[in-house]
Amino acid sequence: MIPVQRPPLQPQLAADLARRTEAIRHAGPNTANGRAAWRGAREPKARIRQLLNRMAPGLARCMYCGDNLGTDIDHFEPIARAPLRTFDWHNHLLACAYCNSNRKRDRFPCDAAGSPLLIDPAREDPADHLRLLLASGAYTPLTPKGEATIDVFGLNSRPELVRARRLAFTVVRALLAEWQTRNAAGDTPAAAEIAAALRDLWQADVLRAVRRLADNPPLAQAVLGDRAWEALRHMGNH
Numbered sequence: 493m494i495p496v497q498r499p500p501l502q503p504q505l506a507a508d509l510a511r512r513t514e515a516i517r518h519a520g521p522n523t524a525n526g527r528a529a530w531r532g533a534r535e536p537k538a539r540i541r542q543l544l545n546r547m548a549p550g551l552a553r554c555m556y557c558g559d560n561l562g563t564d565i566d567h568f569e570p571i572a573r574a575p576l577r578t579f580d581w582h583n584h585l586l587a588c589a590y591c592n593s594n595r596k597r598d599r600f601p602c603d604a605a606g607s608p609l610l611i612d613p614a615r616e617d618p619a620d621h622l623r624l625l626l627a628s629g630a631y632t633p634l635t636p637k638g639e640a641t642i643d644v645f646g647l648n649s650r651p652e653l654v655r656a657r658r659l660a661f662t663v664v665r666a667l668l669a670e671w672q673t674r675n676a677a678g679d680t681p682a683a684a685e686i687a688a689a690l691r692d693l694w695q696a697d698v699l700r701a702v703r704r705l706a707d708n709p710p711l712a713q714a715v716l717g718d719r720a721w722e723a724l725r726h727m728g729n730h
């Protein structure tokens with residue numbers, strides 16, 4: 493999971509969503525009315541989807557698992573709990589069908605004070621709550637929110653996710669080393685192609701964890717090897 497940047501809505505779409513929220517309030521702010529209104533909102537949903545696709549990591553990947561194609565507009569706070577947030581743009585995230593329908597559903601764990609225990613990647617940096625262990629591909633929770641997020645989305649219990657992250661680390665390291673070779677040889681187009689591939693890699697959380705290694709140069713050099721570490725230093729924040 494990586495942070496995502498939510499753009500502001502165009503005024504026309506924002507007004508349309510506000511109007512639909514008022515309609516739910518008027519009809520009675522309950523789950524059935526929220527769900528019915530959502531089902532019937534084809535046009536705004538298509539526009540929300542476009543915005544979420546652009547916000548999502550890699551090529552429109554799920555904002556929770558980062559692995560599957562994002563197919564569903566997820567209501568971070570479920571309609572069953574907050575029907576008046578059905579059309580709240582700040583409550584919409586892109587999820588894969590598995591994360592949305594098989595894992596999260598209407599689950600929305602909160603702490604004793606009522607604050608959500610799931611990470612909202614558009615509001616906070618997941619790295620404050622989760623640490624990705626590159627060698628194993630597993631996540632370690634740093635906070636109760638990290639722990640609940642791992643549990644709800646099965647980030648460590650879905651073996652294919654853990655294995656994909658581990659494999660992605662091998663791929664990232666190899667691509668960085670190759671970038672370094674091409675860049676040192678002055679082959680700018682090839683280096684740019686590799687950098688573009690890295691940016692759109694499925695497991696964006698792995699690349700981000702690798703980038704964060706730069707905070708600890710001796711560790712980065714040991715984990716990545718000389719060429720990949722050189723590449724990371726040269727690429728900086730590109």
Ligand SMILES: [Zn+2]
Binds near residue numbers: 590
């Ligand atoms: Zn997912």
